[in-house]
Amino acid sequence: MENIEQRVKKIVAEQLGVNEADIKNESSFVDDLGADSLDTVELVMALEEEFECEIPDDQAEKITSVQQAIDYVVNNKK
Amino acid sequence: MPLKGQVALVTGATRGIGFAIALELARQGATVVGTAINDADAERLSGQLGDAGVVGRAIVMDVRDQEQVDAAIDLVEKEYGAVGILVNNAGITRDNLAMRMKDEEWDAVIETNLKSVFRVSRAVMRGMMKARTGRIINVTSVVGHAGNPGQANYCASKAGVTGMSRSLARELASRNITVNCVAPGFIDTDMTKVLDEKQRSSLVANVPLGRLGQPEDVAAAVAFLASPGAGYVTGTTIHVNGGMYLD
Numbered sequence: 001m002e003n004i005e006q007r008v009k010k011i012v013a014e015q016l017g018v019n020e021a022d023i024k025n026e027s028s029f030v031d032d033l034g035a036d037s038l039d040t041v042e043l044v045m046a047l048e049e050e051f052e053c054e055i056p057d058d059q060a061e062k063i064t065s066v067q068q069a070i071d072y073v074v075n076n077k078k
Numbered sequence: 079m080p081l082k083g084q085v086a087l088v089t090g091a092t093r094g095i096g097f098a099i100a101l102e103l104a105r106q107g108a109t110v111v112g113t114a115i116n117d118a119d120a121e122r123l124s125g126q127l128g129d130a131g132v133v134g135r136a137i138v139m140d141v142r143d144q145e146q147v148d149a150a151i152d153l154v155e156k157e158y159g160a161v162g163i164l165v166n167n168a169g170i171t172r173d174n175l176a177m178r179m180k181d182e183e184w185d186a187v188i189e190t191n192l193k194s195v196f197r198v199s200r201a202v203m204r205g206m207m208k209a210r211t212g213r214i215i216n217v218t219s220v221v222g223h224a225g226n227p228g229q230a231n232y233c234a235s236k237a238g239v240t241g242m243s244r245s246l247a248r249e250l251a252s253r254n255i256t257v258n259c260v261a262p263g264f265i266d267t268d269m270t271k272v273l274d275e276k277q278r279s280s281l282v283a284n285v286p287l288g289r290l291g292q293p294e295d296v297a298a299a300v301a302f303l304a305s306p307g308a309g310y311v312t313g314t315t316i317h318v319n320g321g322m323y324l325d
Contacts, residue, residue, distance in 0.1 A: 038252060042207055 079107030090168030094267035098293030160205035191235035247313030263319025
C-alpha cells in the first residue's frame with residue numbers, strides 16, 4: 001500500500017514537474033498541481049505503464065486527484 | 079542527413095506521391111516504413127525501397143482498419159523505435175456529379191481520406207507525446223481549397239483534413255508536435271494519368287508555371303516540414319501547385 005502510494009506520487013512528480021514534497025494525497029492534479037487536460041491524459045498513460053494495466057477512458061476521467069489514482073491502482077491491481 | 083535517427087511512417091507509399099515521399103525522407107537520413115494495402119503491394123514496395131537503398135521496409139496496413147493500424151504501429155515501434163514523422167498520404171477518389179453520387183462513394187472517400195488520417199494520427203500520438211517531439215504531415219489537395227466539380231466527396235475530405243490539422247496543431251503544440259499539410263496541385267501520377275491529352279493541356283493552361291507537378295515537387299515540401307528547420311511551422315498548408323491556386 002505504502003509502496004503504491006510512493007510510486008504514484010513519484011509518477012505525478014515526474015509528469016507534472018512538481019516537487020514530491022508538495023504532493024499530498026488530496027491534491028487535485030488540475031487545481032493544486034497545475035496540470036492541464038493534456039497533462040492528465042499523459043499522467044494516466046504513465047500510470048498504465050508503471051502498473052502494467054489498461055485504464056478505460058470512463059475510469060480515467062474520474063481520476064482527478066492523487067488519492068483517486070492510488071485507489072484505482074489498489075482496487076485494480078492483479 | 080537532417081533526419082538521421084528518425085523513424086518515418088508514410089501511408090500509401092506504393093506509388094506516386096507517397097513513393098516519392100518515402101524516397102526523399104530516406105535520402106534525408108530517416109528510417110522509412112511505407113504502408114501498402116495488401117501483401118503483394120507490400121512485397122513489391124519492400125523490393126523497390128531496398129533497391130533504392132532505403133533503410134526500412136514496407137508493411138501491410140489498411141488505414142481503414144483500427145486493429146491493423148494499432149498492430150502496424152506496434153510492430154514499427156518494436157522494430158525501429160517510435161514513429162517521429164507521420165505522413166498521411168493514403169487517399170482515394172470516387173468522382174461523380176453530386177446529383178448522381180452514391181452514399182457508398184461519399185462514405186468510402188470520407189472514411190479513407192478523413193477518418194483514417196485521424197485514426198493513424200491518434201495511434202502515433204502517444205509515442206510523440208512521450209518523446210516530446212513529432213511531426214504529422216498530411217497530404218491534402220488544391221481542390222480542398224478551390225473546389226472541383228465531380229469531387230464533392232474528395233474536396234470535403236481534404237478540407238476536413240485541413241481543419242483537423244489546425245485543431246491538432248493547437249492541441250499538440252505544447253508537446254512540440256507540429257501538424258501541417260501539403261496541398262498538391264495537378265501532379266503527374268496514376269491519379270491524373272486517366273486524363274486525355276486535351277484535358278491535360280487545358281489543365282496545364284491554368285498553371286502559371288506551365289507544367290504538371292512531379293511527385294518529387296511534393297516530396298520536397300514534405301521533407302522540409304519534417305526537417306529541423308521547420309520546427310516553428312505548425313497548423314499551416316504548403317501549396318505545391320505551380321501557382322494554379324493562390325490562397
